[in-house]
Amino acid sequence: MTEALAALPPLLVEEAVERALKEDLGRAGDITSAAIIPPDARAEAAIAARTPGVIAGLALAGTAFRRLDPSATFDRTLTDGSRVTPGTAVARVSGNARALLSAERVALNFLGHLSGIATLTRRYVDAVAHTHARITCTRKTTPGLRALEKYAVRCGGGSNHRFGLDDAILIKDNHVAVSGGVAEAIRRARAYAGHLVKIEVEVDTLAQLREALAAGAEVVLLDNMPPATLAEAVAIAAGKAVLEASGGITLETVAAVAESGVDYISSGAITHSAPTLDLGLDIAVRG
C-alpha cells in the first residue's frame, strides 16, 4: 500500500498548497494574527480525528505549514491510508505562531476534504471485501483537485479510473450512436489510439456487450444494469474483457452489485459527495 500512496507528485502538492494559501491570505495577509500575535511567538499544534475515518493528504497539511515557516516541524503520527477513531492523533506541528495560525485553515481544508473522500471510499471498499470487485472512481471530481482526489481514493483502498479525457478511451452512447454501432466505434478508436491506450466501451444491453466482446473491447462498462443482468454479463464475457458496473450504485446496493462477479464498480459519489472528515487542530501559542 505504501508505494501506491507515495505516488502523489510533489509538484502538484506544492502548487495546490500555494494556490490555497494565496486564496486565503489575499492581499493583506492574516491581519488578525499580525495585529495580536508577537512576531516571534512560537506555537505547537496537534491534529487529531474527531470522527472515525481514513486519513489522506498529510503531505498537503505539512506543506502548508512549512510554506509559511520553512523551519517548522511536521511530524506524522501515522500515514495516509490509516484508519482513525475519535481521538486518534494524526500529526504534530511546531513553529512560528503566526505562520501556524495562518496556515491552519488551509491545512485542515485539504486534510478534511481528502480524508473525507478516503473515508467514504473505504466504506464502499469494505462493503465489497468479500468479493473480488474493486471500487473505482470517475471523472466526477471537484474542478482543479482531480489528481489529489484520485490519490485520496487510493488511500481509501479504491482503484483509479482514467485521470482525464486524454489517457484512455471511453466510448459512450453518443459515440456509439454517431458511429452507427459499438463495433464501428471500437474500430475507429483502435485506429486512432496508440498501443498504450486502453479502450473501454459503455453498453446498455447484453446484445451490445456481445458486440463489444466480438470487436475486441478490453474493458466494458455495464451501465445501469441490475445485479442479475450483471451476473449474466459476467457469464457472457467469460474473462475476455474486464467488466465495470456503473450507474447509481449506493452503499446499500454495492454489495449485491459486487456479488454479480464484475471486476470493477465505479462511483461518482466517493469524490463528488463525500462529506469532510472532522479533524481538530489544537494550537498552543507561547507568546
Add this chain to the structure above:
Amino acid sequence: MTEALAALPPLLVEEAVERALKEDLGRAGDITSAAIIPPDARAEAAIAARTPGVIAGLALAGTAFRRLDPSATFDRTLTDGSRVTPGTAVARVSGNARALLSAERVALNFLGHLSGIATLTRRYVDAVAHTHARITCTRKTTPGLRALEKYAVRCGGGSNHRFGLDDAILIKDNHVAVSGGVAEAIRRARAYAGHLVKIEVEVDTLAQLREALAAGAEVVLLDNMPPATLAEAVAIAAGKAVLEASGGITLETVAAVAESGVDYISSGAITHSAPTLDLGLDIAVRG
C-alpha cells in the same frame, strides 16, 4: 436577489473554467471524440435536474462550452438561485459536437458542485425562515474554489462570512490567550486595523461576551453555546453587537439556535460537506 447573484467576478469564472478544462483535457485532449466524432458534427444538449434543489453556477457551465466552441449557444432556462424539481429544464446548449462532449464533464462538475452547496444552504435557510437569523458560511471551503462556493451560498439564500484572513478580523481563543484577555485583543486589533475592517471576537462564555461588548466589539461569535445560553447572550448584547452562533450546528438543531434570537448562524457543512446536486445532460449528436 438578481443583483447579489451577478457579483460572481467574470475573471474568476474564466480562470476556474480554464484550469478545469486543462485538467480534464490533459496533453492529448479528448481522444475518444477525436477518434470517433466527425470534426464538423453538431450537437444539442439539455441540462435538467434529477433531484430537487437550487441551481448555482450556470455561468461556469456556459463558459466551459463556449471556451471550446466560441460560437456555441448556451441558453439558460432559469437563473442561479432558482429551485428545481426532478425534470426541471436548466439550460440548453448547441454547438460543435466534439466541443460539447469535451466540455460536458467540466460543466457538470461545476454546476453539480455549486448547486449542491446552494441546495444545502437553502435547506438551512428554510429551516430558520420563521426567525430573523441568517445562515452564513465559513472559511471551511474547498481549496481553490472559495469565491465560487461563497457565491453558491448566496444563491442558496445564505450570507457570506469573510472571504479570507485579510478582509476582516476574527479574534479566536488563541489570540485572546496570547493577549491576556478579550479586551486587550480587541484593543490590539483596533489599533492595527483600518477603519473599513470589521472586528469580530469569539467568546466561550457570557462573561467574555460582556467583556467584548464593553471593549466595543462589532460582532461576537458565540462558540458552542446551547440555545438557552444564546438567548441569554442576545439579552445581554441588547443590540449593541451583531451576534453569530457557531459550532456543530446541524439541520436538526438550527431552528432552535435561530429561535434564540441570534443574528447569524455559521455552518461549515454547507460548503465542506454538501453532496453534489444530480443534474443530467442529454446530448444528441448529429453526425
Add this chain to the structure above:
Amino acid sequence: MTEALAALPPLLVEEAVERALKEDLGRAGDITSAAIIPPDARAEAAIAARTPGVIAGLALAGTAFRRLDPSATFDRTLTDGSRVTPGTAVARVSGNARALLSAERVALNFLGHLSGIATLTRRYVDAVAHTHARITCTRKTTPGLRALEKYAVRCGGGSNHRFGLDDAILIKDNHVAVSGGVAEAIRRARAYAGHLVKIEVEVDTLAQLREALAAGAEVVLLDNMPPATLAEAVAIAAGKAVLEASGGITLETVAAVAESGVDYISSGAITHSAPTLDLGLDIAVRG
C-alpha cells in the same frame, strides 16, 4: 508598530521579487557581469540613505539578493518604519558578486519606491500629530503593487483604507444617483453585504450626511468640504459614524482639515505621487 509591519505576506514578497527579477534579467541575464565578473568573485555592499525619510521594503531587497544567491547574507541595520537621515546605514549584504550586481537594481527599485511612500505618508502623519485624525490611503495605487504600497503607508504611520473593490462597500455619487438617494443605497448595500463588511457612503452635503446617519452608515466620506463644513459635520455626527475627509487635501491644508475633528483623512498623493527615496548601495567586489 512591529506587529503592523510584519503583516507583509511573504508569498506576495516572493512573487513581486520574482516578477521584477525576470523583468530585469530578460532572456539573456546580466550580460555585463557575465562578461566581466569572475563567476566565483564575492562582494559586499552597504545600503545607506542619502536623503531624510522613512524606510519600507527591506524584506523585498533581501529577497532579491537571496533569490539570486541563496547563501547571501542580508543584515538589516534597522527595521521598516525607521526614520533615516543622510548617511544612515540601512542594511549590509554579502554574497556572490554576480548575484549581488544582478539584483542590485531590483532591490533598490523596491526599497526606494516603498520608502518614498512611507516618507511622504510620514510627512502627512506628522502634520496632523496634534489632532486625533489618522492619515489613510486610497485605491489610487500603482497597478500590481497595491498590497506593497499599502504596507508602505503603514510603515509611514498611516492607516489602510480598503484593499480592493471586494473587501468593503464604498457608496459613491453614482451609486447614490442610481438608487434614488443615500438611504436607499445604504439599504441595498446592507441587504447584499455580509456582516463582516463595513459600509461607507460618500456625501457632498450636510443634508446627505444626516440622511446617511439616519440610515445607519458606519463610515461617511465627506467629499471636498472646507474645514468649517467638516467641523459642522463632526458636530452633526456626534460620534455616531466614523468620518473621513477626502478630496484634494495637500500637505499645506491637511492640518486645518484634521483640526476640524474628523477621524480619517484620505490621500491619493501618498501612493500615486510619492517621489522615490534616494538610497545608495556601495558594492565592493573582491575578484
Add this chain to the structure above:
Amino acid sequence: MTEALAALPPLLVEEAVERALKEDLGRAGDITSAAIIPPDARAEAAIAARTPGVIAGLALAGTAFRRLDPSATFDRTLTDGSRVTPGTAVARVSGNARALLSAERVALNFLGHLSGIATLTRRYVDAVAHTHARITCTRKTTPGLRALEKYAVRCGGGSNHRFGLDDAILIKDNHVAVSGGVAEAIRRARAYAGHLVKIEVEVDTLAQLREALAAGAEVVLLDNMPPATLAEAVAIAAGKAVLEASGGITLETVAAVAESGVDYISSGAITHSAPTLDLGLDIAVRG
C-alpha cells in the same frame, strides 16, 4: 511620432490590465456595484485632464473597460503623446454600468501613472529643446511596469535606455575595478557580447574617457561631471563615441548640462519620481 508610440506590445497591455483588474476585484468582485447597480444598467463616461500634461496609456484604459465589458466602446479624443490642458477631453467610454464602475480605478491608475511620466519627461525634453541633447531614461523604474514606463518616456518625447540587464552592456565602476581598468573591461565585454549588442562604459574622469575611447567604446556614460567638464569631454570624444551625461541632473540643471554638447542625458527621476497626472472621469449611469 505615431510610429514610436504604437510600439507598445499588445500582449503586455493585456497582461498588465489583467493583473491590475484581478488585484482590484479580489475574490468577491465589486460588491458595491453588485449591491446597488442594476445588472443591465448602462453608463457613459468622459475622461478629461484636470492639470496640464502629456497623455500616455490610453490603450491600457481602453483595455480595462473592454475586459469587463467586451462590447463597451472606447473612443479616444486624442492620441498618446498629446499635450493637454485642464479640461481637455481625452476619451469617452460607453457600456455596461457595473463594468465601467468596476474598471474605472484601474483605467485611471494606469493613465494617471503613465501620463505623469510622459508629462515630467516632456518638461525635461522641452528644457533642452534648444540643444541636440536627448533625454533618456534608466532602469530605475517601478518593478513590474518597466516596458509601460519606457513607453511613457517615449510619449513624452524622451528616448529609451536599455530595457534590462540583457539587451546592452553597461560597464560600471565595479566592473572596471574588478577588471583592472576600463580597457580590459571593454575587451572582456566585446569578447562576450554578440555583434548586435552595444557596449557602454561609465567613466568618472576624463582620463578614463580617453581610455574608453581608445578601447573602442561605442557609448560613454559621463558620471556626475559638471557642465564644464562635460564640454571638455565632448571635445575629447570628437564624435568617436556617443556621450551620455548622468547623475543627479534636475529640471534646474538639465539645460546647462545639455549645452555642454552631450548627446544624451539620463534621468531616473522621470520614471521613479513623476507625480501622477490628475485626470477626471465623469460617469453618468442610466439605471
Add this chain to the structure above:
Amino acid sequence: MTEALAALPPLLVEEAVERALKEDLGRAGDITSAAIIPPDARAEAAIAARTPGVIAGLALAGTAFRRLDPSATFDRTLTDGSRVTPGTAVARVSGNARALLSAERVALNFLGHLSGIATLTRRYVDAVAHTHARITCTRKTTPGLRALEKYAVRCGGGSNHRFGLDDAILIKDNHVAVSGGVAEAIRRARAYAGHLVKIEVEVDTLAQLREALAAGAEVVLLDNMPPATLAEAVAIAAGKAVLEASGGITLETVAAVAESGVDYISSGAITHSAPTLDLGLDIAVRG
C-alpha cells in the same frame, strides 16, 4: 486521418503560441516594424514549401498571426498531414503589416519544427509500408513541446506512445532489477495500476519475453534485438501480446526490423533529431 489530426487541443495551441510570441516580442516588442512600418499598413503573405515533406502545425501558424491581429485572415491551402513538394502553396495570410511581420518568425518556427517531425516520421512510415508494423514515438521530445510533437508524429502517419510517465506503465530494466524479476515487476504494476492503464515491459532476452508473456504483459518492448531474434519473438508471442521493437533503429534498418513481424517500432529520432522543414513566407507590404 482528418479525425486524428483534429485532436490537437486548442488550449494547448493558444498557450504555446502565447509563450512563443512573448519570448520573441520581449519587453519592447518588434522595434524594427514599429520604427519603419506605418501603423495602418496592410500586408499579404504566402507560405510555400521549399523542400519536399509533410505539413504539420498550421493551426499554430494561424493562431500566431491572429493573436497579433484578430482580424487577420489565414487561409490554408491544404491540411496538416499533406505532402508537399518545393513550391507547394501551404497557406495565405492577410492583415495588418506590423502584426504579420511581428508574428512571422513564431509562425514559421512552429510550422517548420512540426513539419520537420512529420516529414521524418513519414519517411519511416513509408519505409515499412509493405509490412503491418507501425512507427511510434517516445518520450524523447523537446521539453515543453511534447503534445505538439506527438501530434506531428500522427501527421506523418505515425502512432503515439505514451504522453508522459503517468498515462501508461513501462517497466524498464531498473524496475525489473529492483523487483527481482519480470514477473514480480508486472505483478506489482498490476496491483497498483487502474484498469484503464496499459502495462508494457521491456525485455532484453527471449527468456524474459516468455516470462513477461506468462505474467500477462499486454505490451512487450523488445530492446535492441536483431531482426532474426525479433522474428523469433514474434513466433513466441503468437499474438498474445503487442510487440514493440526499439533501440537504435534507423531509416536504413527499419524495413528489416518491420519485416520481422513486430507490431510497433519506436524511434526517438523522429522527434529529437528531425531537421526543420524549409518553408518560405513571402510578405508583400502595402504602405
Add this chain to the structure above:
Amino acid sequence: MTEALAALPPLLVEEAVERALKEDLGRAGDITSAAIIPPDARAEAAIAARTPGVIAGLALAGTAFRRLDPSATFDRTLTDGSRVTPGTAVARVSGNARALLSAERVALNFLGHLSGIATLTRRYVDAVAHTHARITCTRKTTPGLRALEKYAVRCGGGSNHRFGLDDAILIKDNHVAVSGGVAEAIRRARAYAGHLVKIEVEVDTLAQLREALAAGAEVVLLDNMPPATLAEAVAIAAGKAVLEASGGITLETVAAVAESGVDYISSGAITHSAPTLDLGLDIAVRG
C-alpha cells in the same frame, strides 16, 4: 570561456525544468516507479557520452534531479562547452531512486537537445577556425527554448545574434520596400531607437551595401551572396561596418564564405536542425 557559459540565468533554468517535469509527470506522476520501486530506495547514475560532441545544459540536468529530490547530489565531471568522445563521463548523480528515475528523461532531453546544438555549432566554428569569422545564430529557434538554445550556441563556440524582436533592429527587405530605400529605412530606425540599440540592415546587392554604409549602418547582413561577391563587399565596407553573411550556408560551404573576410556568418541550422547528442544514463538502484 567560463564566464560566457555562466550567463545562463538561473531563473530561466528553474522555470524550464519545472515546465518540463510537469509535462512529463502529468496528473498521476511516475506510476511505474510508484508501483515498483520502494519509496526509500536509493540510486546512483552516471551520464556518459555515446557519440562525439560538445556538452551543454548540465545545469538543467542537475536542476531536474534536485527538483524531485532536493538532497540529491549532482557532480559534474566536466563543464558545459567541453568536448566529449564516446565513453566520456559527464556527470554523476545520487539520490532517491524514484526521484532519479522520474527526472531521468527530462534531464536527458535537455542535455541531449542543447548538447546537440553545441555540437553542430562547434562543427561550423571549427570549419572557419582559420579565418576571423565567427558563427552566429538566428531567431530560428525552438519556440519557448530560445535563451537556452542561444546559450548552447555559445557553448559550441558560437556568438549570439539578437534574442528577440526587441533588443536590436534588423531591417529586412520588406522594411526597405515600405520605406522607399535602405537609407530612409535606416533614418527611421535611428530616429526611433535608443542609443543602446544596434541597427543592422539586410542588403541583396553591393549597391544597397554602399547605400547602407553611406547611411551609417553599424551592421550589414549580406543576404545570399556568393563568396566572391562577399569578398567584394568586404573590400567596399573597409571596416566601416560589421559584415554578416547569411542565407543557406552549410557545413560544406561555410569555409569558403568565411574566407571572404566577413565578420559573422549566421546559420539557422545550428538551432533548428541539430540532431540530439546521444548520451547514456546508467542507473543502479539499490532497493
